[in-house]
Amino acid sequence: MNSELGPKIGEGNGSDVYAWGSNKVIKLAKPNTNLYAIQREYENHCLVWEKGLSVPQPFEIKEIDGRLGILYERIKGESLLGRYVNQAMSGPVSDEERMRNIRTNACITAEWLYGVHQHSCLKLPSQREIMKFVIGRADCITVHEKDAVLALLERLPVKQQLCHGDPNPGNIMIRNGRIFAIDWLNAAIGNPEADIAEYIITMKYAELPAYLPGESANYINGLREASVEHFVHEYSSLSGITFEEINSWIAPVAACKLSADIGAEERARLLHDIRTRL
CATH class of the missing domain: 3.90.1200.10 (Aminoglycoside phosphotransferase (APH), C-terminal lobe)
Structure with missing residues (x-):
């Protein structure tokens, strides 16, 4: 288990969201979410971030304990x-x-x-x-x-x-x-x-x-x-x-x-x- 992985703070149909350190989150895919979907979400998010839209900063795709996920800036709101x-x-x-x-x-x-x-x-x-x-x-x-x-x-x-x-x-x-x-x-x-x-x-x-x-x-x-x-x-x-x-x-x-x-x-x-x- 990665030492930066914190408690679960959210959940969607295709992912679980965990705190990552003090100011990030990681969105880990559930079994119903494939690699293509993860890559597509990350690439789309990077596009809108680069365009200057108001979105959390995307960082990278990571694998944690066999699960792929996307590391994002944490929006505390x-x-x-x-x-x-x-x-x-x-x-x-x-x-x-x-x-x-x-x-x-x-x-x-x-x-x-x-x-x-x-x-x-x-x-x-x-x-x-x-x-x-x-x-x-x-x-x-x-x-x-x-x-x-x-x-x-x-x-x-x-x-x-x-x-x-x-x-x-x-x-x-x-x-x-x-x-x-x-x-x-x-x-x-x-x-x-x-x-x-x-x-x-x-x-x-x-x-x-x-x-x-x-x-x-x-x-x-x-x-x-x-x-x-x-x-x-x-x-x-x-x-x-x-x-x-x-x-x-x-x-x-x-x-x-x-x-x-x-x-x-x-x-x-x-x-x-x-x-x-x-």
């Missing part, structure tokens, strides 16, 4: 997901404070994502080609439904902007009011509307952590629609992209998420949304 959870568990709040929290979280997220989308000309894969591949391997929709979703995707305009690919609240770290984005595995060049659609779908349908008490879960569930509404309003004000333009991307992005490691309830919600739109 809270994730947006953690902020929602902490606000939910802090006790009853007034309607005024609840709306203030919603607006604050929506504003900082919209401003961050809009900033990401101002970049282009990075050596990253095509968002559209990735989406076609992922939709094609989804096993819970019919061939006819896949063809219909792919036809929708083909009709959408093509853009060439940097997209994060997985802008969910767990990948948005906040330190002293500044956002640092993590997990650039799915970064691509394409349409900002797809990133926005991904965020909307996550906010509306993602299952909450199982440890949340019922009252706290009810609090967060009660924020979903208002959070989406304020976020879309803020992003649209910054970018000029309309809700109608974003809405056109919901079905293709939702179809992509069917191939992810998600729960049965979330999968059912996505399927219902897709089929309603076809």
Whole structure:
């Protein structure tokens, strides 16, 4: 065991995150994450770091006790997901404070994502080609439904902007009011509307952590629609992209998420949304 390896401080679908010394973390792959994915995430992260985006500094790929991982700068703050959870568990709040929290979280997220989308000309894969591949391997929709979703995707305009690919609240770290984005595995060049659609779908349908008490879960569930509404309003004000333009991307992005490691309830919600739109 390496002497610098500290306690486990986080976990995702494909990795465990451990402290590394006093100011770094190492993201160690689980068995479901292969070498290609690790190398791709590291290379993507290096690209956005070199472009000057607000991300933790990447250092190197390391092997620890037979597990490959990526060494990063440690951001000592809270994730947006953690902020929602902490606000939910802090006790009853007034309607005024609840709306203030919603607006604050929506504003900082919209401003961050809009900033990401101002970049282009990075050596990253095509968002559209990735989406076609992922939709094609989804096993819970019919061939006819896949063809219909792919036809929708083909009709959408093509853009060439940097997209994060997985802008969910767990990948948005906040330190002293500044956002640092993590997990650039799915970064691509394409349409900002797809990133926005991904965020909307996550906010509306993602299952909450199982440890949340019922009252706290009810609090967060009660924020979903208002959070989406304020976020879309803020992003649209910054970018000029309309809700109608974003809405056109919901079905293709939702179809992509069917191939992810998600729960049965979330999968059912996505399927219902897709089929309603076809």
